[in-house]
Amino acid sequence: MTRTPKHSPYFKTRHISVAHSPDADDLFMYYAIHFGWVDSTQTCFSSCAKDIQTLNEATLRGEYDISAISFALYPLVCDDYALLRTGVSFGNGYGPKLIKKRTTTLKKDFKVALSGAHTTNALLFKLAYPHARIVYKNFLDIESSVLSGEVHAGVLIHESILEYDENLIVEAELWDIWCDLNKRDLPLPLGGMALRRSLPLTIALECESTLTKAVEIAVRNKPLLSRMLLERNLIRVDSAKLETYLNLYANADSITLSDVQIEALDVLFRLGFDAGLYPQLIEANQYMLPCEYLTQRYS
Template sequence: MSKQIHTQSLPQHFLSKTRHISVAHSPDADDLFMYYALNFGWIDSDLVRFSACARDIQTLNDATLRGEYDISAISFALYPLVCDDYALLRTGVSFGNGYGPKLIKKRTTTLKKDFKVALSGAHTTNALLFKLAYPHARIVYKNFLDIESSVLSGEVQAGVLIHESILSYDESLVVEAELWDIWCDLNKRNLPLPLGGMALRRSLPLTIALECESLLTKAVEVAVHNKPLLSRMLTERNLIRVDSQKLETYLNLYANADSITLSALQLEALDVLFHLGFSAGLYPQPITAQQYMLPREYLTQRYS
C-alpha cells in the first residue's frame, strides 16, 4: 500500500499557487455530512480550495455528463458513461447493506405488469435495478422529494423512495419491494448495494487530483469520527431535512466507516453493478472500478 501524501511533502513550487476546485454534492444528509468537515474548515490545504454547491442527484448526474464540475457526487450507475472523462474516487461512498431504496405504493393499489412508476432519475442506481426487475413498467422521472406525493395523488401507481425518504412516509403507503432484495437476487453473493460515490475530472493535473482525493478522504474520516458534533452543527444551521433522531439513523446507514474508502468487497459490488448494466445494454463497454481510479503511488514514486 502506498503511503499517504500530504502537501508538506511536495516541492515548494507546487505550493505557490492555490487551485480552486468546484465540488457538487446532493443536499441529502449523508453528502452534507461527508462534505461539511471541509466547509467548516476542519480540513485545509495550501494546494487547493473547494467551492461547493448542492443539487439533487439526477441534476448532478446530468451535470457530470456535461462535464460541469471538477468533482461531483454521482450515482454509481452513471459512472460507466463518464469513465473516460472522470476518475472514480475512493471516498465519499454510500452503500446499502441489508437496506436501500424502497418501491412503495398505496395500500389499496394492485400493480399491473405495466404500472406507472416515479423514479428519481434515469441514471440513478435505483433506476438501473428497477429496470432490470420491472422491464414493462412505465417510468416517469421526478425530483426525489416529489415521489411520495406523486404516489399519494394518483399521478403514478408506485414510486421508488431514496435518501431520507426511506425513513418515514405516509401511513397509507406500503412497501411493494425492497431494492436490496432485487440487488441480492441479481448478484447472488450478498454484496453491499452500491448507491453513490464521487467522480473527479480527469483534466485536472494529477498532483491536484490526488490532493483532492486525500483531502476528501480525510474530511469523511474526520466527519465519521466526530459525528455527534458535526451532526449538531448541521442541525443547528438548518441544513438537514430531518430531526436529530432520524439524522442519526440515516447517517448510520449511509455515512459511516464504510464511506471513508472503498473496500475490496465494495469494489467487487461495483464491478457486479457495472456488469449488470453492460449485460443489459446500458453501457457501451464493460469496465471494472479499479482500472478507473487515481494512481496513488504516483507522488510517492515521483518525489521519493
C-alpha cells in the same frame, strides 16, 4: 455557494468546484471542509448542492471538477472522470424502497415514479420490472405522486425511506432485488464521487486526500458535526432521523472503498452492460487515481 478559507496569500492554490447533493449523508461528508476542519495548501474548494439526478446530468456535461454521482452513471463518464475512493454510500441490508398505496394492485405495466434515469435505483428497477412505465421526478415529489394517484408506485430514496405516509406500503426492497441479481452477499452501490481527469494528477490526488480526511474526521466527530448541521438548518430531518440515516449511509464504510465494495461495483457495472445500458464493460479498479504516483515520483 460556500468557500473554504485560503491558507495564506503566499500560497498559490487551485480552485476546485465540488458539487454534492443536499442530502444528509453528502452534507455530512463534505462539511468538515466547509467548517475549516480540513484544509489544503494546494486547493481551494467551493461547493454547491443539487439533487443527484441534476448532478448526474451535469457530470455528463462535464460541469464540475468533482461531483457526487450515482454509481450507475459512472460507466457513461469514465473516460472523462476518475472514480474517487471516498465519499461513498452503500446499502447493506437496506436501500431504496418501491412503495404503493395499500389499496393498489400493481399490474405488469404499472406506472412508476423514479428519481432519475441515471440513478442506481433506476438501473435495478429497470432490470426487475422491464414492462413498467417510468416517469422521472424529483425524489421529494415521489411520495405525493403516489398518494395523488398520478403514478401507481414510486421508488423512495435518501431520507424518504425513513418515514412515509401511513397509506403507503413497501411493494419491494431494492436491496432484495440487488441480492437476487448479484447472487452474492455484496453491499448495494448507491453513490460516490467522480473527479475530472483533466486536472493535474498531483492536484487530483490532493483532492482525493483532502476529501478522504473530511469523511474520516466527520465520522470520528459525528455528534458535533451533526449538531452543527442541524443548528444551521442544513438538514431536512430531525436529530433522531439524522443519526439513523448517517448510520446507514455515512459511516466508516464511506471513508475509502474496500475490496468488497469494489467487487460490488464491478457486479453493478456488469449488470448494466449485460442489459445494454453501457457501451463498454469496465472494472472499477482501472478507473481510480494511482495512489502510488507520489511515492514513486520521488523515489
